[in-house]
Amino acid sequence: MAKRPPKSIGLRTEPDQPLKSRAPAPRDPNQPRLPFDPMPDRIEPCLALLASKPPKGDDWAFEIKWDGYRLAVHVEPTKVRILTRGGHDWTTRFAGIEEAARNLGAASMILDGEAVVLDDQGRSDFGALQNALGGRGGKRNANAAVFYAFDLLYLDGHDITRMDQSERRMLLESILIDSDGPIRLSEEIEADGAVLLQSACEHGLEGIIAKNRHRPYRSGRTGDWLKIKCVQSESFVVVGYEPSTTMPGAIASLLLAARKGDGLVYVGSVGTGFKDSVARDLRKQLDSMQIVKPPVAIKGKSLVYARPELVAEIEFRAWTNDGKLRHASFKGLRDSADAADVYRVT
Incomplete structure (x- = not known):
């Protein structure tokens, strides 16, 4: 005959009594509690x-580089907040994303990603996103x-x-299952970085992102993430224009400047795009x-200057020997809430 478990695990041994767990003991105040982190603002x-060029080795994971607005989606038990890179609340400007975030299932989370508008080839189009938002300040x-x-x-x-x-990637993949909704997983692509970059450029994409698999999430430009571009694309300050004849x-063209030290330096104009x-x-x-x-220091006739x-x-495509942009094309204005980095020359 099988024996009952010993008393040491807390079971009643009388044959005419139901098995019950022991009464809970008072909590030892010196016992550590399970950690709980309040959601950061x-x-x-x-x-x-x-x-x-792309890094080599198994330490690196690769994704496509998206061309849009960097956003953080904060999902809380009673609300959703969508914040720009500069910390501005744009929840009302992305109602579809907000609604999709409410239906993800987790009680609380913070997603990091990029809001884009896709063209008919599935490529992100920054100009189309600007138009969808009503332009700068729209x-x-x-x-x-x-x-x-x-x-x-952040998760629960x-x-x-x-x-x-x-x-973090494994947890993200377990949450984002729908591949066709307003919130989608940016796919991690198993490929050699150089081969993936070549393919991305052939398909007219902006470039790729490389991420070190073994690094925590650290704010700022630490080198844990790298961007490798097919075509150079940067943010410049508009300092005026040349009127169209x-x-x-x-306008016929915009006058552009980059940061240098504590000031600005003229880097040429853009008249296409x-x-x-x-215009x-x-x-x-x-x-x-x-x-x-x-x-900025600039020479020319009929130029109009602006703050x-x-x-x-x-x-x-490149820089000239005297520090001017070559084959420049306008993609759109960055909203101040996006807090884009203005290109800095040395």
């Missing part, structure tokens, strides 16, 4: 450091925007930024910011 994002709701999540920073009461990237009330309506809108905007003295407040995203 904001986490400064981890930024990718520009690299000339208040339109970007219903067409898709949020590609590429990191998970726990700050997981101290975990390795590979561990063929289209009344429009504008639609007619954009007229830019002139109206810059005319309202007009100043007499140029904010250095607007930031434009510019695609270009």
